[in-house]
Amino acid sequence: MNQWLDERLHISRLNDKFLRKAFPVHHSFFLGEITLFSLIILIITGIVLALSYEPSNSLVVNSFDPGTAEKQNLIPAAYHSALKINAMPFGDMLRRVHHWTANIMVAAAVIHMMRIYFTGAFKKPREINWWIGMLLLIFTALTAVTGYILPYDNYAYNTVKVVYGIAASVPWVGSWLAQAAFAGNFPGDGIIPRIYGYHIMLLPGILLALTGAHMLIMIKQKHTQPQYAKRIAYKKIVGVPLLTQQTPIMLMLTLLFAGIVLLFSAFIPVHPVEFFGPPSTTPINNIKPDWYLLWVFGALAIIPSFEMNILGGVIGSEFVGAILLPTMVIGAMFAVPMLDRSKDNNYYAENPTNHPVRLAIGTSFMALLIILSVAGYKPDLISGNVLTTANANTVLWILVFLVPAVTYFSTIGIVRGIRSLREADERESLAHAAAADD
Amino acid sequence: MTRYRKQDPEITRRRFINAAMGTTATVGIVSLVGVLGTANPVFRLTRDKMPPVEGDILVHASASKEGEPIKISELSEQLVRAWPMGKDKEGNKLIRKGDPNNVLAIYRFPKGQIVAPTHLDATIDGEIVAYSDICTHAGCSVSDDDQQEGQMKCPCHSGQYDPKRGCIVVGGPPPRALAQLPIKQDGEGLVVGGFFLENPYPFTESEWEARKEAVKAQLA
Numbered sequence: 001m002n003q004w005l006d007e008r009l010h011i012s013r014l015n016d017k018f019l020r021k022a023f024p025v026h027h028s029f030f031l032g033e034i035t036l037f038s039l040i041i042l043i044i045t046g047i048v049l050a051l052s053y054e055p056s057n058s059l060v061v062n063s064f065d066p067g068t069a070e071k072q073n074l075i076p077a078a079y080h081s082a083l084k085i086n087a088m089p090f091g092d093m094l095r096r097v098h099h100w101t102a103n104i105m106v107a108a109a110v111i112h113m114m115r116i117y118f119t120g121a122f123k124k125p126r127e128i129n130w131w132i133g134m135l136l137l138i139f140t141a142l143t144a145v146t147g148y149i150l151p152y153d154n155y156a157y158n159t160v161k162v163v164y165g166i167a168a169s170v171p172w173v174g175s176w177l178a179q180a181a182f183a184g185n186f187p188g189d190g191i192i193p194r195i196y197g198y199h200i201m202l203l204p205g206i207l208l209a210l211t212g213a214h215m216l217i218m219i220k221q222k223h224t225q226p227q228y229a230k231r232i233a234y235k236k237i238v239g240v241p242l243l244t245q246q247t248p249i250m251l252m253l254t255l256l257f258a259g260i261v262l263l264f265s266a267f268i269p270v271h272p273v274e275f276f277g278p279p280s281t282t283p284i285n286n287i288k289p290d291w292y293l294l295w296v297f298g299a300l301a302i303i304p305s306f307e308m309n310i311l312g313g314v315i316g317s318e319f320v321g322a323i324l325l326p327t328m329v330i331g332a333m334f335a336v337p338m339l340d341r342s343k344d345n346n347y348y349a350e351n352p353t354n355h356p357v358r359l360a361i362g363t364s365f366m367a368l369l370i371i372l373s374v375a376g377y378k379p380d381l382i383s384g385n386v387l388t389t390a391n392a393n394t395v396l397w398i399l400v401f402l403v404p405a406v407t408y409f410s411t412i413g414i415v416r417g418i419r420s421l422r423e424a425d426e427r428e429s430l431a432h433a434a435a436a437d438d
Numbered sequence: 439m440t441r442y443r444k445q446d447p448e449i450t451r452r453r454f455i456n457a458a459m460g461t462t463a464t465v466g467i468v469s470l471v472g473v474l475g476t477a478n479p480v481f482r483l484t485r486d487k488m489p490p491v492e493g494d495i496l497v498h499a500s501a502s503k504e505g506e507p508i509k510i511s512e513l514s515e516q517l518v519r520a521w522p523m524g525k526d527k528e529g530n531k532l533i534r535k536g537d538p539n540n541v542l543a544i545y546r547f548p549k550g551q552i553v554a555p556t557h558l559d560a561t562i563d564g565e566i567v568a569y570s571d572i573c574t575h576a577g578c579s580v581s582d583d584d585q586q587e588g589q590m591k592c593p594c595h596s597g598q599y600d601p602k603r604g605c606i607v608v609g610g611p612p613p614r615a616l617a618q619l620p621i622k623q624d625g626e627g628l629v630v631g632g633f634f635l636e637n638p639y640p641f642t643e644s645e646w647e648a649r650k651e652a653v654k655a656q657l658a
Contacts, residue, residue, distance in 0.1 A: 158578060161576070161577050162576045162594055165575070166576065168640060176478060179479075180475075180477045184478070184481060277501075282501075283593045284593060300575075301611070304611065305575075305597070305612050305613050317575070317613065379591070382585060383585065389598065
């Protein structure tokens with residue numbers, strides 16, 4: 001059959017060009033693959049969910065609890081269909097797998113990005129792929145956020161309300177922007193169809209296109225080589241070919257990963273729509289966004305209230321905390337490859353301890369995001385009597401500056417310690433070798 | 439000889455193609471922007487989306503008692519959420535919940551506890567006071583503070599308000615106080631005495647003035 005196909009499609013050229021791509025063997029190189037597998041699982045489960053989901057926020061009678069003839073129990077159709085999906089065989093499981101995989105996809109992408117950053121793999125010639133990766137991260141987060149609005153329970157309703165408020169907080173064009181993005185004044189009659197369109201067509205389309213570009217550029221430029229490749233064969237591409245050696249490894253990883261996700265989904269429920277109930281005027285106590293947006297939420301919680309009027313546009317704490325700050329953070333991440341001034345192409349993954357400042361900036365950046373996420377728990381910290389209303393902001397603001405600074409200097413200190421230990425070891429082994437030679 | 443040298447055409451082939459492509463791209467982008475404009479549907483002010491107007495009856499907003507008129511005896515230092523209930527064109531009862539930002543917070547405090555900057559003439563005997571329940575920060579429904587009795591806290595970003603002092607911001611990110619709604623007693627129940635005294639979420643001052651005019655014009 002190979003020959004039959006080859007005569008017609010020249011698949012041997014495909015084989016030479018793509019399927020023999022060398023994959024370096026190192027566990028940290030699996031992180032990007034896990035992100036890709038998550039995307040595939042999300043698309044498959046998403047298709048199955050879309051078969052039973054009803055994208056509409058018109059009110060329908062709740063068939064599980066219809067109420068009385070005088071006072072019918074009306075709920076949004078989207079919420080009703082989420083209840084129905086839960087009642088299907090394995091329907092709840094399907095939703096959980098989709099939700100868990102989405103969380104894991106973001107996590108794997110973030111850790112993948114940390115690997116790239118700490119080993120200097122973003123350097124010339126791979127800047128373009130770092131920027132595409134950044135876009136992938138942003139669009140993954142957007143897809144995830146639109147996804148958890150779709151069940152349209154009270155939690156989702158409150159979330160989309162806040163998202164609408166954030167969009168509307170942009171000075172000058174905010175209210176037009178929010179209305180255009182969410183189909184009119186909140187909650188517009190078309191809000192769920194609109195978000196459904198984003199979630200299943202627009203955003204996944206962008207994600208797939210970016211993923212394709214990410215892969216093709218990676219194949220064209222080759223992976224950064226791990227340090228062992230330098231020792232084995234300097235300036236040569238070392239690794240196992242995609243077909244057939246890397247493929248079974250990937251398949252095994254996929255199965256293992258899918259197994260873990262199923263295990264998680266079986267035992268840990270996510271987003272119980274029945275518990276939250278349909279949209280209502282009663283807010284949900286201690287509502288939180290997903291973990292990867294908690295830092296924005298935390299920043300909003302500790303920024304004091306203010307409002308500035310500039311040429312008719314209102315700049316408030318919400319705009320600063322939820323749009324300006326994340327833009328600055330993302331901008332800094334985009335700028336990372338431009339801060340590197342080396343003219344030569346980088347072939348080998350670098351040992352992070354050889355670049356202490358880069359390492360320390362990275363760890364203190366992570367520390368900043370983590371402490372801002374902790375600030376997202378401000379109401380819980382106050383209710384738990386860890387902090388009081390009076391001192392919460394002060395304490396959290398001090399931590400926001402203190403923790404990253406401490407992380408920075410302790411990282412530098414630890415790296416210095418490691419280096420001096422290593423140098424001492426080298427001196428000692430040299431001395432031993434010299435002694436042995438005598 | 440120079441007389442017969444080949445003349446350049448008035449426009450080169452390259453320039454012509456560049457200009458044509460530029461024009462196509464411009465027209466394309468402008469029409470795309472036009473199409474994107476349709477993403478924003480027109481807002482129609484229907485009666486169920488109007489803010490509370492004079493004469494509206496305040497009814498319960500909680501799911502179990504929705505639509506039942508609020509009685510003064512049911513009020514306390516615990517927040518009671520209410521919808522304004524007006525009338526449609528035929529004169530039938532109509533709860534104005536088409537705009538979820540119409541939800542109201544009602545409190546009753548012992549006499550003397552409510553102080554300025556609350557508009558005392560808009561309360562009932564300085565005891566019962568009504569505010570917009572929508573946080574001026576991100577538009578969440580504000581709840582009772584679980585730590586301090588008689589205070590309000592928004593569950594979204596923990597903005598805090600003091601309902602005894604005109605719902606001024608006492609903590610967190612909200613930019614301004616909750617808007618107070620003038621109310622009057624009508625037997626056992628509560629009726630709205632007029633528009634919100636300040637601009638409620640999500641209106642700016644000028645938008646709020648425009649909305650009030652639009653409502654007055656439609657009801658006149």
